[in-house]
Amino acid sequence: MNPDHDPLLEVTDLHAYLGDSHILQGVRLTVPRHRVTVLLGRNGVGKTTTMRAVLGLVRRTGRVVFAGDEIGQEETHDIVRRGIGYVPEDRDVFHGLTVGENLRIAERRGGRPRYDLVYELFPELKNRTKHLAGTLSGGQQQMLSLARGLLNDNDLLLIDEPTKGLAPVVVREVVDVLERTAGQTTVLMVEQNLAVARRLADHIAVMVDGAIVLNGPATRLADDDETVRAYLSVESAISGAGS
Numbered sequence: 158m159n160p161d162h163d164p165l166l167e168v169t170d171l172h173a174y175l176g177d178s179h180i181l182q183g184v185r186l187t188v189p190r191h192r193v194t195v196l197l198g199r200n201g202v203g204k205t206t207t208m209r210a211v212l213g214l215v216r217r218t219g220r221v222v223f224a225g226d227e228i229g230q231e232e233t234h235d236i237v238r239r240g241i242g243y244v245p246e247d248r249d250v251f252h253g254l255t256v257g258e259n260l261r262i263a264e265r266r267g268g269r270p271r272y273d274l275v276y277e278l279f280p281e282l283k284n285r286t287k288h289l290a291g292t293l294s295g296g297q298q299q300m301l302s303l304a305r306g307l308l309n310d311n312d313l314l315l316i317d318e319p320t321k322g323l324a325p326v327v328v329r330e331v332v333d334v335l336e337r338t339a340g341q342t343t344v345l346m347v348e349q350n351l352a353v354a355r356r357l358a359d360h361i362a363v364m365v366d367g368a369i370v371l372n373g374p375a376t377r378l379a380d381d382d383e384t385v386r387a388y389l390s391v392e393s394a395i396s397g398a399g400s
């Protein structure tokens with residue numbers, strides 16, 4: 158079956174609230190299987206909140222269907238157990254723990270952690286299992302954060318702004334790692350760096366003021382400069398992501 162017609166994740170009429178603010182206002186989004194979908198939009202439009210709403214981390218209403226099951230009312234721990242991993246924006250590694258310990262505490266109970274896969278994808282981490290995570294570079298911390306998401310057998314990874322705040326040379330490294338990650342699982346990713354988005358995305362979703370205004374093949378990014386200018390606070394030529 159065409160994966161675009163059998164999405165892994167399908168969100169309909171999703172509303173979310175932070176305090177008194179109505180942040181997501183009827184989000185509709187599909188994420189095809191085995192693809193990278195990049196969620197784009199200006200600062201503050203609700204991209205992070207969309208991921209957190211899918212995970213049940215914010216108050217929300219609406220329909221969220223994952224692998225054919227409705228999960229819009231479920232608690233976060235049940236959603237995560239279904240095979241959705243989260244790599245948050247701030248990387249969230251424990252600086253005072255070693256690389257190995259950071260991985261160990263990410264193991265899902267009852268699961269079979271995939272250390273072989275993780276160390277094959279991230280040899281730099283294998284050489285540093287006894288190093289404190291706080292001593293790693295920003296790029297290595299991002300790798301550790303991605304490795305934690307891949308350690309469990311997740312079907313979907315939600316990755317929030319993985320290249321944010323990284324130097325151009327490190328961005329390139331992380332993009333390579335993201336490409337390897339995307340070979341393993343379906344990805345929904347927030348990314349503000351347009352060059353990175355263009356390199357990785359098969360599918361895009363563009364968000365404006367708490368709603369999705371465009372959800373389709375990534376070719377729209379390549380040949381539709383008007384879309385880019387109208388909706389995104391990104392520049393179309395950003396060095397550091399490679400070609």
Ligand SMILES: Nc1ncnc2c1ncn2[C@@H]1O[C@H](COP(=O)(O)OP(=O)(O)OP(=O)(O)O)[C@@H](O)[C@H]1O
Nearest residue numbers: 175176178180198199200201202203204205206207
């Ligand atoms: N605790 C909160 N209470 C009320 N409003 C909040 C709270 N946290 C965030 N917001 C607002 O919710 C909106 C959506 O935030 P969100 O982080 O989802 O946007 P984003 O598109 O991911 O932005 P960015 O690219 O800056 O990370 C923003 O306008 C933000 O100011």
